[in-house]
Amino acid sequence: MASNPIAGQTGFKQGLQLCKVCGNHSPYKTEQTRCPVCLSPISVRNKNSLQKTWAFLITSAIFIFPANLYPITYLLKNNILYPDTIFSGILSLIESDMLTIAIVVFIASIVVPIFKIMALTFILLAIQYRWRFSHKKQLWIFKTVDWIGKWSILDLFVISIMVAVFDKGQLLSVYPGIAASSFTIVVLTTLFAANSFDTRLIWDAKK
Numbered sequence: 189m190a191s192n193p194i195a196g197q198t199g200f201k202q203g204l205q206l207c208k209v210c211g212n213h214s215p216y217k218t219e220q221t222r223c224p225v226c227l228s229p230i231s232v233r234n235k236n237s238l239q240k241t242w243a244f245l246i247t248s249a250i251f252i253f254p255a256n257l258y259p260i261t262y263l264l265k266n267n268i269l270y271p272d273t274i275f276s277g278i279l280s281l282i283e284s285d286m287l288t289i290a291i292v293v294f295i296a297s298i299v300v301p302i303f304k305i306m307a308l309t310f311i312l313l314a315i316q317y318r319w320r321f322s323h324k325k326q327l328w329i330f331k332t333v334d335w336i337g338k339w340s341i342l343d344l345f346v347i348s349i350m351v352a353v354f355d356k357g358q359l360l361s362v363y364p365g366i367a368a369s370s371f372t373i374v375v376l377t378t379l380f381a382a383n384s385f386d387t388r389l390i391w392d393a394k395k
């Protein structure tokens with residue numbers, strides 16, 4: 189067992205590394221080794237964390253455009269296809285007096301992904317350019333992004349419910365559009381971006 193870590197100093201500076209699985213801290217000798225307690229892979233910092241997070245983040249920032257600009261659903265009515273983007277879908281939900289669902293879709297499919305991308309970009313830039321912004325607040329922002337991640341599939345859930353509700357066979361059918369796959373890519377890449385980010389880097393950037 190290693191000596192007790194001192195609060196207010198990074199484990200790295202104290203020659204300690206933390207196991208993210210069991211929470212044990214042990215002295216580090218090499219960059220990549222295994223936790224002496226639970227034998228999980230352990231490292232001082234996740235390898236290439238910033239690069240991986242940037243890569244996922246840029247991918248999601250690209251795919252958020254087709255996700256919002258292209259039709260997410262097609263409504264087949266009297267043999268005519270009516271395309272709906274996320275935004276026009278929200279508008280037709282409001283017109284159909286389904287304000288609550290419209291708000292849920294708006295938050296889940298427009299506000300949340302944009303917030304996640306902007307928040308993660310902000311944290312990465314703050315680390316790379318050592319901005320003088322509270323490190324605790326950066327961690328809090330990251331934890332919020334991480335927590336929201338659990339709810340980000342909600343929009344696809346709403347679409348699947350709508351498809352099930354509106355699908356009335358030959359008279360009225362709903363099909364997913366190209367934006368549905370783009371949106372899935374946005375959801376997954378923002379999740380992967382948050383997952384590849386090593387929060388310990390926030391403290392390394394502290395002067």
Ligand SMILES: [Zn+2]
Pocket residue numbers: 207208209210211212223224225226227228
């Ligand atoms: Zn462990």
